[in-house]
Amino acid sequence: QVQLVESGGGLVQAGGSLRLSCAVSGGTLSTYTMGWFRQAPGKERELLSVVHWSGAPTLYADSVKGRFTISRDNAKNTVYLQMNSLKAEDTAVYYCAAKLRKRNWGSEEYDYWGQGTQVTVSS
Helix, strand or coil, rough: CCCEEEECCEEEECCEEEEEEEECCCCCCEEEEEEEEEECCCEEEEEEEECCCCCCCCCCCCCCCCCCEEEEEEHHEEEEEEEECCCHCCCCEEEEEEEEECCCCCCCCCCHHHCCEEEEECE
């Protein structure tokens, strides 16, 4: 059974940085295209960033472009989201998700999800 576990969330001041990690077990990371999402209270889930199973390409939502960076370490079965210049509006629960590489790059269907990690940015 594939499991995704996020870590690295917490409380940070506006302008600060956090790095989220998503550890994959029960499967091989190189098999999956990986995405990071977030959901704030009362809002819909938002796709933030995706990295192809091969490592490239990547994509970013306009809301985080230039501030967030997605990366993957297949040897460690871990995906990261480096978040810089954090803003109060970045406060949300952050989720990672895995999509089998047989799915199209543009597919919004993900096969596995983590439980989420809270990020709170104080202004």
